[in-house]
Amino acid sequence: MNAGPAADGASRLLRRPVFWVGAVFLALTFGMHALAPHLGFLFPEGARLVYTRASFPELVASHALLTGAASLVAIAIGLSAAVFATRPAGRDYAATLEMLSAVAQTFPPVAVLALAVPSLGYGALPTVFALVLYGVLPVMGGALAGLGSVPGAVLDAADGAGFTPGGRLWRIELPLAAPIILAGIRTSVTIGIGTATIGSTVGALTLGSPIIDGLSGDNPAFVLQGTVLVALFAVTVDLGFGEVERALVRQPSGASSRTR
Amino acid sequence: MAAARPGGRVDALPLLLAAIALAAVAFGGFIVVAPNRLLSGAPLTLWQAQGAGAPAAVLTLLALIATLAGLRDFRFRWALIGLAAGALVIAAMALAGLAAAAHAEDAGRLTRVSLGAGFWTLLAAGLLILADAVGRERSLPGKVVPVLATGLGMALLMAGGTLSQLSLAREYAVRHQAYLHELLRHLELTGAGLALALLIGGAIGLMAYRRPRRAGSVFAVLDIVQTIPSLALFALLIGPLTALTALLPGLRQLGISGIGPFPAILALGLYGLLPVARGVHAGLSSVPNAVVEAARGMGLTEAQIVRHTLVPLALPTLFQTLRITLVQLIGLAVLAALIGAGGLGTFIFQGLGQTAVDLVLLGALSAIVLALLADIGLRGLAFLLFRRPAR
Amino acid sequence: MIEFESVTRSFGGTRAVDEVTLAVERGTICALVGTSGSGKSTLLRLVNRLLDPDGGRIRLDGVDIAGIAPVELRRRMGYVIQSVGLFPHWTVERNVATVPLLLGWPAARIAARVAELLDLVGLAPDVHARRYPDELSGGQQQRVGVARALAADPELLLMDEPFGAVDPPTRRSLQDSLAAIQKRTGTTIIIVTHDVEEAIRLGGTLAVLEHGRLVQTGTPAAVLAHPANEQVARFFGGPLLGLHLLQALNVGNRANFTDPSQVGGEPIDADASLETALARMIAEGTSRLPVVNPANGRRGVLELAELVGL
Incomplete structure (x- = not known):
């Protein structure tokens, strides 16, 4: 590996928005504590300026952990359900799954979160539950659409070539469906970050905590700190997914030299 | 072709759900009796709460579902399973209401009878069997009738007062006035936000259609707005608006302030921009170019082209956009309560603050039902208008 | 098999x-x-x-x-x-x-x-x-x-x-x-x-x-x-079936390799289809074409009357 492509890659990265938004996000995460005392000019009423319940890196870590763990579970469930519904044995259930997901999509996330509290109590648990429940739908929707988008002729050719059912799924269907599946995962994670923010209303520790504490304690400084960070977090993750999608579309199956 | 093989396999899902429902009825707490609204109570199974008759009724319905699921396919078989599932749902609710009435009479005025895990499991199993049956039934009447019958049954139960002794209903009775007020406020917020989104989002969508080269960057910006967590977007508007009213005190007289309905409507409108703009753009773009070309070739003016070809052909998509945006905004308006704008979220967040489960349920279930009604209503309307089920 | x-x-x-x-x-x-x-x-x-x-x-x-x-x-x-x-x-x-x-x-x-x-x-x-x-x-x-x-x-x-x-x-x-x-x-x-x-x-x-x-x-x-x-x-073509039949048969089937009389012009392969032969006859305004069998070099003649199977 010579230095050429690496340097080239680095300079290309520098030109991507994800790099800059991500850098600002990280800088504010670690610098907010130092920056906060100097924000007095924004809040002439003299509110407390430094959020003390938890440090911002802690909040970010907790937020990311909740969303990440829930997303992994949601992806596993959503993908399995979609794969099942597109196999011969599960095809009968495809209509049911699609309808359930259409119905569930109308449920307000806050309502789902609130409904989880009576059985799961306050804290991270109902948040993870709501995140999983809500995260499954876009993943499943994307995977169903993606697997459904593989042309019948390609499937026919794969069967005719003698792929085993599993081989066809792994080497033909999933790679071809990958961009649409990834778009579903991207939506799911974005919704997850948003829902986790609301999770602080049921006691989960997330970047929503300063917002909720600020709203209930009438402290605009906390609200601002929380909103800016969580917005940057969401946008960074979303842009990051965008980069992965670009790479995926540009280089199918990791082929390095695509002549055009 | 998925022709049913003779002798076909047994449909496993209804059987599995029926088995889960059976277990829930046998072992799960059907109702929970608590001395007052804040203390936790003791769960009672359906048997304990209502004697042998009630479980027998539920058992009969479950046996009916299992039998139908095991039979060979015939016309309207799934519609019948759906009807049986609907009956199961209504029976569960009625039994819960009757049990609540019986136990509320025994004890003091403060006694609260709430719904237990057994009830919720039975209800969920019934609704899932119904959904599965509707998904698999082929004929349209076979799909619609079970859903309508179940909805009608629920409405009759509520109107008839069978459920009035449940803690949820009592919570509602206590707050009758406030509930109507917040419900109306929820609708106002949603309506105003929707109007804002339709107006501006529609204009953006139209612009993106007319100038395709700018469409990419416009949607990129709207995508970012959509990416920002909803709670942050609501809260984000507080600061600037407060600063604005500090600078221009006259605005305050117009009802504009940093907290309250104004920022909520603005946030809802912003959130609706992307779906509306995308929907309008997609709807107009879905009209085949050949049609527009042909219209132009026949000498229609630009305005006539819009009126006679673009709008009628894009209408189903535009209507779908309206439905999706409305449902989304109904859900998001729940958050408005956090910035002092009221709405159904008020009950949810009050309930969460007081650990009053029934209050949370009141707000959350209302929001879900409202969103579902809007979704089903607009889907039905679209079907009547365009004779084609909305996707 | x-x-x-x-x-x-x-x-x-x-x-x-x-x-x-x-x-x-x-x-x-x-x-x-x-x-x-x-x-x-x-x-x-x-x-x-x-x-x-x-x-x-x-x-x-x-x-x-x-x-x-x-x-x-x-x-x-x-x-x-x-x-x-x-x-x-x-x-x-x-x-x-x-x-x-x-x-x-x-x-x-x-x-x-x-x-x-x-x-x-x-x-x-x-x-x-x-x-x-x-x-x-x-x-x-x-x-x-x-x-x-x-x-x-x-x-x-x-x-x-x-x-x-x-x-x-x-x-x-x-x-x-x-x-x-x-x-x-x-x-x-x-x-x-x-x-x-x-x-x-x-x-x-x-x-x-x-x-x-x-x-x-x-x-x-x-x-x-x-x-x-x-x-x-x-x-197979209804009224045009005959034309398709011309595609299915080749010149060798209908040519006469025993007629000693020679015809001028570029000879057509005995393997070519009768359709090709007919096309050449129309293009050249003739009713006879010289034929050569590429396998053994034998020469012959194809008559229009033979081509149409009379």
Whole structure:
């Protein structure tokens, strides 16, 4: 590996928005504590300026952990359900799954979160539950659409070539469906970050905590700190997914030299 | 072709759900009796709460579902399973209401009878069997009738007062006035936000259609707005608006302030921009170019082209956009309560603050039902208008 | 050799393939023809067990294919379909290598085989091997499809309207390539087509299907000369059937090699079709053409009256 492509890659990265938004996000995460005392000019009423319940890196870590763990579970469930519904044995259930997901999509996330509290109590648990429940739908929707988008002729050719059912799924269907599946995962994670923010209303520790504490304690400084960070977090993750999608579309199956 | 093989396999899902429902009825707490609204109570199974008759009724319905699921396919078989599932749902609710009435009479005025895990499991199993049956039934009447019958049954139960002794209903009775007020406020917020989104989002969508080269960057910006967590977007508007009213005190007289309905409507409108703009753009773009070309070739003016070809052909998509945006905004308006704008979220967040489960349920279930009604209503309307089920 | 014995397959009450009995000899081309809905594609898909028959038996070299695992069976056969079905996320090279990879051939053998096959179907390996399917023209894609199907030296090549989606000149060139490849490799081919000319150009044997039933088999010339019934006659051109017959017969069948009188002009090959000969007569305004048999150099004459079979 010579230095050429690496340097080239680095300079290309520098030109991507994800790099800059991500850098600002990280800088504010670690610098907010130092920056906060100097924000007095924004809040002439003299509110407390430094959020003390938890440090911002802690909040970010907790937020990311909740969303990440829930997303992994949601992806596993959503993908399995979609794969099942597109196999011969599960095809009968495809209509049911699609309808359930259409119905569930109308449920307000806050309502789902609130409904989880009576059985799961306050804290991270109902948040993870709501995140999983809500995260499954876009993943499943994307995977169903993606697997459904593989042309019948390609499937026919794969069967005719003698792929085993599993081989066809792994080497033909999933790679071809990958961009649409990834778009579903991207939506799911974005919704997850948003829902986790609301999770602080049921006691989960997330970047929503300063917002909720600020709203209930009438402290605009906390609200601002929380909103800016969580917005940057969401946008960074979303842009990051965008980069992965670009790479995926540009280089199918990791082929390095695509002549055009 | 998925022709049913003779002798076909047994449909496993209804059987599995029926088995889960059976277990829930046998072992799960059907109702929970608590001395007052804040203390936790003791769960009672359906048997304990209502004697042998009630479980027998539920058992009969479950046996009916299992039998139908095991039979060979015939016309309207799934519609019948759906009807049986609907009956199961209504029976569960009625039994819960009757049990609540019986136990509320025994004890003091403060006694609260709430719904237990057994009830919720039975209800969920019934609704899932119904959904599965509707998904698999082929004929349209076979799909619609079970859903309508179940909805009608629920409405009759509520109107008839069978459920009035449940803690949820009592919570509602206590707050009758406030509930109507917040419900109306929820609708106002949603309506105003929707109007804002339709107006501006529609204009953006139209612009993106007319100038395709700018469409990419416009949607990129709207995508970012959509990416920002909803709670942050609501809260984000507080600061600037407060600063604005500090600078221009006259605005305050117009009802504009940093907290309250104004920022909520603005946030809802912003959130609706992307779906509306995308929907309008997609709807107009879905009209085949050949049609527009042909219209132009026949000498229609630009305005006539819009009126006679673009709008009628894009209408189903535009209507779908309206439905999706409305449902989304109904859900998001729940958050408005956090910035002092009221709405159904008020009950949810009050309930969460007081650990009053029934209050949370009141707000959350209302929001879900409202969103579902809007979704089903607009889907039905679209079907009547365009004779084609909305996707 | 592939044998169908009273093969039947129904879809929801209709018999798509109805009691078909047919034998295709090793090393020959058999064209399954018929209107759409006649069951010819279904019959083909029964051979590699993409479908299984409701009744009857299909034997491959005497072995009932119902006893062979579908995956194993399919790897022994090539399969080409009209919409090609190239895997869009793989390069041409990888597409062609599909079955050898599935069979676990060593890399060097696969590379050599891919280059050989691309050459065989008329694509330059150094130009096309690294391309993706969407970078090729329709005709090139179909050539890759044929190469992919031939990759593992299949005993049998199944083709379902393989050239239906390409323009006529490309189609003819693909048909010529296929005929040449078949001559070289000796692969048995079963091809489904509703294109009469394609059936005549390629088919060593025609098998005509109608509503799932096999109504006639034979050489193109035999079928066209004596269609079994009204529908078969109509399928092969109705009033224009005679013109198609001219495609099916060649000059050698009708030329006179004993007439000593010589005719001037460029002689026509005895292998050429009568259609070509007629076209030349019209173009040159003559009723006699000189003929040469390229195999033995004998010369003869073709008269218009002989050409039309008087």
